[in-house]
Amino acid sequence: xxxxxALKVSVVATAVAxxxxxxxxxxxxxxxxxxxxKLGANEKTLSLLGWPGYAEDGSxxxxxxxVTPFEEETGCQVTFKPxxxxxxxxxxxxxxxxxxxAASGDATLRLIAGGQVAPLNTDLIPNYANVYSFLKNREWxxxxxxxxxxxxxxxxxxxxYNTKVVKPAPTSWDVVxxxxxxxxxxxxxxxxxxxxxxxxxxxxxxxxxxxxKNPYSLDETQLAAAVDLLKAQRQNIGExxxxxxxxxxxxxxxxxxxxxxxQVIRNSMSAKATVEAILPSEGATGWSxxxxxxxxxxxxNCAYAWLNYIDSPKANAAATEYxxxxxxxxxxxxxxxxxxxxxxxxxxxxxYAAKIWYWTTPITKCxxxxxxxxxxDYARWxxxxxxxxx
Amino acid sequence: xxxxNTARWTLGAISLLVLTFIYVPIAVVVINSFNTSMNMAxxxxxxxxxWWGRAVGSQGLLxxxxxxxxxxxxxxxxxxxxxxxxSLALSxxxxxxxxxxxxxxxxxxxxxxxxxxxxxxxxxxxxxxVQLSAATVIIAHATFCIVTVYNNVMxxxxxxxxxxxxxxxxxxxxxxxxxxxVTFPQLRSALFAGGxxxxxxxxxxxxxxxxxxxxxxxxxxxxxxTNMFRPNQAPVVNVVAVAMVIVSVIxxxxxxxxxxxxSKR
Amino acid sequence: xxxxxxARTSFARRVSTMLYSRPRTRLGLLLSAPLAWLVLxxxxxxxxxxxxxxxxxxxYTGAIKMEWxxxxxxxxxxxxxxxxxxxRTVGVAxxxxxxxxxxxxPIAFFMAKxxxxxxxxxxxxxxxxxxxxSYLVKAYAWRSVLSHDGILAWLLRPLGLDTPGYxxxxxxxxxxxxxxxxxxxxxxxxxxRVPNSLLEAASDLxxxxxxxxxxxxxxxxxxxIIAGSIFSFSLTLGDYITVNIVGGASQMLGNLVYTNVGTxxxxxxxxxxxxxxxxxxxxxxxxxRKTGALENL
Numbered sequence: 001x002x003x004x005x006a007l008k009v010s011v012v013a014t015a016v017a018x019x020x021x022x023x024x025x026x027x028x029x030x031x032x033x034x035x036x037x038k039l040g041a042n043e044k045t046l047s048l049l050g051w052p053g054y055a056e057d058g059s060x061x062x063x064x065x066x067v068t069p070f071e072e073e074t075g076c077q078v079t080f081k082p083x084x085x086x087x088x089x090x091x092x093x094x095x096x097x098x099x100x101x102a103a104s105g106d107a108t109l110r111l112i113a114g115g116q117v118a119p120l121n122t123d124l125i126p127n128y129a130n131v132y133s134f135l136k137n138r139e140w141x142x143x144x145x146x147x148x149x150x151x152x153x154x155x156x157x158x159x160x161y162n163t164k165v166v167k168p169a170p171t172s173w174d175v176v177x178x179x180x181x182x183x184x185x186x187x188x189x190x191x192x193x194x195x196x197x198x199x200x201x202x203x204x205x206x207x208x209x210x211x212x213k214n215p216y217s218l219d220e221t222q223l224a225a226a227v228d229l230l231k232a233q234r235q236n237i238g239e240x241x242x243x244x245x246x247x248x249x250x251x252x253x254x255x256x257x258x259x260x261x262x263q264v265i266r267n268s269m270s271a272k273a274t275v276e277a278i279l280p281s282e283g284a285t286g287w288s289x290x291x292x293x294x295x296x297x298x299x300x301n302c303a304y305a306w307l308n309y310i311d312s313p314k315a316n317a318a319a320t321e322y323x324x325x326x327x328x329x330x331x332x333x334x335x336x337x338x339x340x341x342x343x344x345x346x347x348x349x350x351x352y353a354a355k356i357w358y359w360t361t362p363i364t365k366c367x368x369x370x371x372x373x374x375x376x377d378y379a380r381w382x383x384x385x386x387x388x389x390x
Numbered sequence: 391x392x393x394x395n396t397a398r399w400t401l402g403a404i405s406l407l408v409l410t411f412i413y414v415p416i417a418v419v420v421i422n423s424f425n426t427s428m429n430m431a432x433x434x435x436x437x438x439x440x441w442w443g444r445a446v447g448s449q450g451l452l453x454x455x456x457x458x459x460x461x462x463x464x465x466x467x468x469x470x471x472x473x474x475x476x477s478l479a480l481s482x483x484x485x486x487x488x489x490x491x492x493x494x495x496x497x498x499x500x501x502x503x504x505x506x507x508x509x510x511x512x513x514x515x516x517x518x519x520v521q522l523s524a525a526t527v528i529i530a531h532a533t534f535c536i537v538t539v540y541n542n543v544m545x546x547x548x549x550x551x552x553x554x555x556x557x558x559x560x561x562x563x564x565x566x567x568x569x570x571x572v573t574f575p576q577l578r579s580a581l582f583a584g585g586x587x588x589x590x591x592x593x594x595x596x597x598x599x600x601x602x603x604x605x606x607x608x609x610x611x612x613x614x615x616t617n618m619f620r621p622n623q624a625p626v627v628n629v630v631a632v633a634m635v636i637v638s639v640i641x642x643x644x645x646x647x648x649x650x651x652x653s654k655r
Numbered sequence: 656x657x658x659x660x661x662a663r664t665s666f667a668r669r670v671s672t673m674l675y676s677r678p679r680t681r682l683g684l685l686l687s688a689p690l691a692w693l694v695l696x697x698x699x700x701x702x703x704x705x706x707x708x709x710x711x712x713x714x715y716t717g718a719i720k721m722e723w724x725x726x727x728x729x730x731x732x733x734x735x736x737x738x739x740x741x742x743r744t745v746g747v748a749x750x751x752x753x754x755x756x757x758x759x760x761p762i763a764f765f766m767a768k769x770x771x772x773x774x775x776x777x778x779x780x781x782x783x784x785x786x787x788x789s790y791l792v793k794a795y796a797w798r799s800v801l802s803h804d805g806i807l808a809w810l811l812r813p814l815g816l817d818t819p820g821y822x823x824x825x826x827x828x829x830x831x832x833x834x835x836x837x838x839x840x841x842x843x844x845x846x847x848r849v850p851n852s853l854l855e856a857a858s859d860l861x862x863x864x865x866x867x868x869x870x871x872x873x874x875x876x877x878x879x880i881i882a883g884s885i886f887s888f889s890l891t892l893g894d895y896i897t898v899n900i901v902g903g904a905s906q907m908l909g910n911l912v913y914t915n916v917g918t919x920x921x922x923x924x925x926x927x928x929x930x931x932x933x934x935x936x937x938x939x940x941x942x943x944r945k946t947g948a949l950e951n952l
Contacts, residue, residue: 052616059449060623082616191899239821239903245624245795246900253802255821270427270435379712379921386914387736389906398769405765408758409781415796415832416785418806422799472689479685483678491686493940494693500885500936502893504909505704505929506697508916512707512926513700516719533697536689545844564671565681594790597893597909614791624795631792638787639780646776 043299050102052082076302119146127311149290153325156286160261188259191240193385217367264324283355423628441625454613462592465531473539481547498534507601522604535588542584708926727927748891767846821903838883845879
């Protein structure tokens with residue numbers, strides 16, 4: 001769920017520090033609830049919190065509905081509350097009104113450290129077995145060997161270009177950085193401080209002397225290098241984009257010819273649009289979101305049922321296809337409305353997924369393990385981003 | 391001023407040009423609501439009624455429309471009450487601080503929405519510890535809507551014939567009776583015009599709303615904003631806009647009729 | 656029943672009589688509710704925001720620390736980023752205001768003084784109607800109009816011109832468009848208040864149309880002009896949405912405030928930046944107060 005990453009990347013930043021330092025020092029998570037060994041009868045209701053579009057019940061578009069079948073199947077009446085930012089999600093979740101939450105990479109660790117979500121017994125979630133192994137036991141869903149979240153969907157920030165204008169066909173991000181002046185005024189970039197990671201990723205490959213090991217873990221010198229690169233890029237930017245529609249219209253009209261995009265945007269372009277989206281040689285930034293269960297859930301059985309349901313082939317296909325991201329199981333691919341969906345999102349392509357640096361909030365404690373320096377946190381990135389835009 | 395015919399025609403031509411300027415983007419919206427291309431590309435790719443059908447069937451849209459009407463009605467009602475009270479006070483009494491009061495009424499609209507928005511957000515959440523909801527949106531909207539009622543009523547009061555009120559009092563009518571039977575009828579069209587503007591301001595407000603609405607509170611502009619980001623929903627948004635423009639003719643026409651009828655009297 | 660009703664009536668009557676003889680009490684009653692609302696809700700919130708600007712955010716937890724410091728304000732006043740963006744924003748807001756006044760004056764004049772009452776009524780409707788097509792939808796429509804293969808380019812290319820594209824010019828056009836009705840309406844209302852007899856007297860004395868306009872109409876219209884300008888100026892000053900949609904890579908003050916409060920979770924800094932438009936608007940209001948413009952909004 002990509003379209004809101006400007007928001008996701010949100011606010012949270014600094015407070016994550018707490019969490020991660022807790023994890024870093026291998027402190028025992030405060031979550032004390034024991035893992036259930038078997039499930040009881042379903043309760044009557046289930047209260048969910050998630051990004052808009054993660055639990056559609058047909059009220060926005062009658063054809064888009066994967067909540068109603070769940071309700072009929074389990075007897076759990078679902079209420080879904082969409083949130084706008086991770087920060088908002090955390091404050092809403094604290095009220096204790098929700099049984100489960102779909103959270104992004106930044107929020108998950110805070111929820112775990114705060115003891116607000118319970119470790120899961122994945123044996124009670126049969127469909128979890130089918131989830132791609134490269135999405136399991138990752139740093140944003142597993143702490144101390146305990147799994148706290150089941151994946152919902154994932155995706156990468158790709159490079160899109162107009163095949164008529166951008167020649168030869170690019171294979172590297174250099175078309176939006178060092179070689180961007182060729183397309184002055186028609187280059188686009190994602191409008192969020194987290195885009196600094198894209199520049200860092202580029203420098204990681206092209207300026208090894210800077211010693212960047214993780215694009216979300218930059219010390220002051222490395223950040224300064226990324227900022228310089230982005231300031232140079234700024235001269236060639238036509239516009240920054242943060243919403244879906246803006247990006248589509250600019251590429252369709254030719255106001256933009258090269259820049260970052262999401263696969264879903266590429267797929268929504270009309271047939272006449274001469275564009276291509278690729279995963280460049282340097283790799284790319286991306287996202288992966290998880291469903292987690294509240295440690296004080298009033299309906300834990302319904303919540304387990306939901307986690308199992310959302311990873312079931314049909315529901316996962318519906319949810320991720322509506323959203324425009326890769327599903328988390330291979331079986332989901334058979335249920336996509338369009339047969340090409342899985343191929344276009346490279347679902348299950350492990351080599352592809354390995355090139356994605358999943359989004360993580362930068363914090364002062366270096367994520368790449370360096371102990372001798374302080375890294376720059378998200379607040380610092382935000383400040384830098386404003387200066388880059390000028 | 392006796393304008394020469396040339397001047398009249400020139401003014402007329404300019405006015406026509408301005409109206410064209412006003413309606414070209416609206417026409418673009420109308421055309422796009424029937425456009426098969428989902429991305430508002432120009433020229434239109436083909437004709438479809440799909441978006442109109444989808445808009446009618448969208449519960450989320452209808453719910454947010456309902457909420458917007460509710461919020462705008464409540465905000466307008468509060469603004470009408472407070473705005474009338476304050477204009478009665480300011481137009482009938484001279485007192486120390488009168489100027490400051492009039493400034494105070496104007497302030498919420500004169501300061502940019504983002505300032506009002508973050509100020510109220512901070513006050514509601516951190517100071518009062520209230521959960522953001524439809525009620526907080528109504529409070530915020532009412533605050534900046536008072537001014538439209540205030541200005542319309544003040545202008546009317548300035549032109550109003552005070553002798554009627556005095557006569558009413560002399561004939562033994564109480565304050566309330568005088569207000570109800572003498573003052574209010576003269577204010578009616580000003581209240582309607584002020585209320586209409588207040589309703590419109592509230593109905594289309596997005597910046598202050600963004601900061602004062604809870605996550606479950608989805609007014610129409612917020613629905614539009616989130617649907618701009620949602621796959622395949624953008625054209626439905628155009629339909630909403632076109633429908634709103636068409637429906638808006640009714641209240642505007644009524645306001646005009648009221649004002650027209652009064653000026654003839 | 657009758658007894659109860661008449662008792663109530665006479666009570667109401669007594670209150671009424673008492674109030675009639677005590678204008679100060681009446682004034683107090685009239686003012687108490689609206690003043691309480693505006694002061695307790697609005698002024699108090701604003702004051703709290705200003706105080707917040709003097710606080711700071713704990714880097715570690717993201718919570719607001721109530722330690723008094725002028726750092727944020729010093730940062731905003733001295734930072735070159737804020738100066739550039741303030742100048743840009745004020746420039747755009749002024750341009751929008753000027754453009755709107757130039758466009759609004761002739762049409763408002765035509766509506767008020769030339770058109771027949773039927774045309775007048777139709778024109779008021781025509782001006783008001785677009786207000787109801789959502790602000791966002793209009794901004795996106797302008798995005799389509801301004802595009803390199805949009806209507807504007809299509810119309811202008813034969814003349815050897817091109818669309819300004821997504822740029823500050825685009826922002827001025829779009830904002831000018833969106834706020835136009837808010838400027839036309841006060842001008843129209845102001846012009847309606849200029850008595851026809853006055854205009855005729857002026858021309859009887861031999862004044863030319865333009866002279867009449869300049870010497871008679873304009874002075875009487877000043878409050879309305881200022882009222883209209885407060886709308887277009889203030890609404891532009893705080894906007895961050897339109898500039899995102901049609902502004903290309905530019906950012907305005909509203910964007911800085913929004914990023915600080917939304918993305919960076921730094922309310923004290925956002926409050927410090929918000930002081931800039933507050934100071935500007937207060938200065939403007941103070942300057943025009945005496946003209947009576949505030950009563951024409």
